[in-house]
Amino acid sequence: MVSIIIPTYNEAEYLPRLLKSIKAQDYRDCEIIVADNSSRDGTRRIARAHGARVVAGGVPGIGRNRGAQAARGEFLLFVDADTVLPEGFLSSIMARFEKDFIDICVPWIRPIDGTNPIYRTIFQFSNTFFKLMEVIQPQGLGVCILTTRRLHARIGGFSEKVRVSEDFDYINRASLVGRFRVYSHVYVYHSVRRYQAEGVGSLVQKQFKSGFIYLFTGKAYDTENYEFGTFSRNGPEGAEVKKLLASIDRQSRRLRTQIEKLDGKAAGSNHQRSSGKRRS
Numbered sequence: 001m002v003s004i005i006i007p008t009y010n011e012a013e014y015l016p017r018l019l020k021s022i023k024a025q026d027y028r029d030c031e032i033i034v035a036d037n038s039s040r041d042g043t044r045r046i047a048r049a050h051g052a053r054v055v056a057g058g059v060p061g062i063g064r065n066r067g068a069q070a071a072r073g074e075f076l077l078f079v080d081a082d083t084v085l086p087e088g089f090l091s092s093i094m095a096r097f098e099k100d101f102i103d104i105c106v107p108w109i110r111p112i113d114g115t116n117p118i119y120r121t122i123f124q125f126s127n128t129f130f131k132l133m134e135v136i137q138p139q140g141l142g143v144c145i146l147t148t149r150r151l152h153a154r155i156g157g158f159s160e161k162v163r164v165s166e167d168f169d170y171i172n173r174a175s176l177v178g179r180f181r182v183y184s185h186v187y188v189y190h191s192v193r194r195y196q197a198e199g200v201g202s203l204v205q206k207q208f209k210s211g212f213i214y215l216f217t218g219k220a221y222d223t224e225n226y227e228f229g230t231f232s233r234n235g236p237e238g239a240e241v242k243k244l245l246a247s248i249d250r251q252s253r254r255l256r257t258q259i260e261k262l263d264g265k266a267a268g269s270n271h272q273r274s275s276g277k278r279r280s
Helices: 015-023 043-049 060-070 089-099 117-132 149-154 166-175 193-198 200-217 239-279
Strands: 002-008 030-036 053-056 075-079 104-112 144-148 180-191
Touching: 002 015, 002 043, 002 060, 015 030, 015 043, 030 043, 030 060, 043 053, 053 060, 060 075, 060 166, 075 089, 075 149, 089 104, 089 144, 089 180, 104 117, 104 166, 117 180, 144 149, 144 166, 166 180
Parallel strands: 002 030, 002 075, 030 053, 104 180
Antiparallel strands: 075 144, 104 144
């Protein structure tokens, strides 16, 4: 069984479409657990109306841990409330997960709720970067993480000492004892509401800061100013956004080129090994 765990705080607007997308999946061996942080907008009522179990949550890391404690499944799928699962997602990711005999993975992420091309560029850059770092320094976003119950318990779950970047920390610790993958052919949709609320430039700068701190120190970035479910509206616009878009696009192309080279070397190495086996 797959236990789908959703941390929430005042998610009455976004939660229904996620729950509907889960119900529309052809993979039926699953349960839904909503770990709610005392919402005041009907989130709990909506969750129960869609057949989900509701448990007490907190900030995302705490909510995910509380959901995992209540879970009955062998596999744990942590999903943010403003995410949507495309048709066949659960079947696809579970098939790959079990075939590759891995312990934790993240899918590709595509944007929804916004038409500005900068969103596609930012998401593509993030996806490509995480794929490139898959073996070098595993990392990813808490938007959607699939893992085993056993691995989650072994590493002690998500850290409840940090308020942000708990997903980077979790994946890092999990990858030290389990097999990690980034799946580029399996994807979920994720809202761009944070970029719209906080401003593209402001949020991207924070994400780059978090990524570089983790890359060079191996420690998750944290801040005391974080409030679950609350976003500021400050950030550069206009020319600065266009400049940022062009910069990210260039870096994304470079990363994709590096991944293609790595894939080519891996394919060549596999061909040599198979040829050697035939000769022997």
